[in-house]
Structures are given as C-alpha cells and as structure tokens.
Amino acid sequence: MKDNNKKHWLDNAENVNKIVYLLYIVCAALLVTEFFYHRHGYFDFENWFGFYAWFGFLAYISIVMSAKFLRRFIKRKEDYYD
Secondary structure, three states: OOOOOOOOHHHOHHHHHHHHHHHHHHHHHHHHHHHOOOOOOOOHHHHOOOHHHHHHHHHHHHHHHHHHHHHHHHOOOOOOOO
C-alpha cells in the first residue's frame, strides 16, 4: 500500500520558490548572453536585443488566450460522462 500522507519535495513552498527563482536566473543569464553572441538573422528585426525572448513570451500569451477562447466552444458540462 502507498502512504498517501507522505510529503514530496514539491509540496514544500520553499522548494517551489527555489525552482521559480532558478528559472528567473536562467532567463536573465540567457538575456545577458546576447551581449556576447552575434546572431546572423535573416530579417533585421531578428537582430534586435531580446527579440527571441519577447517573441517566445508573446507566443506563449497568444496560445493561452486562444485556448481560453476555444474553451467556450469545446468545453462540456460537468456531468457529461455520467
């Protein structure tokens, strides 16, 4: 039998905060590397500072917003399978 009362390491809020802060540090470090790395973009706007960071963020936001919009048409009632 499994022990359902066992706490896992992600149940602790401090550990989750550490992961989030680590993600912030990695994102900031990748942004700083743009000072030292010369890209050869096909279009001029690809050479803007932080272009891919902003592009990825906007793509993420558009996916989330389109999913919220599509949910209105796709969702089922709570007792659909009953």
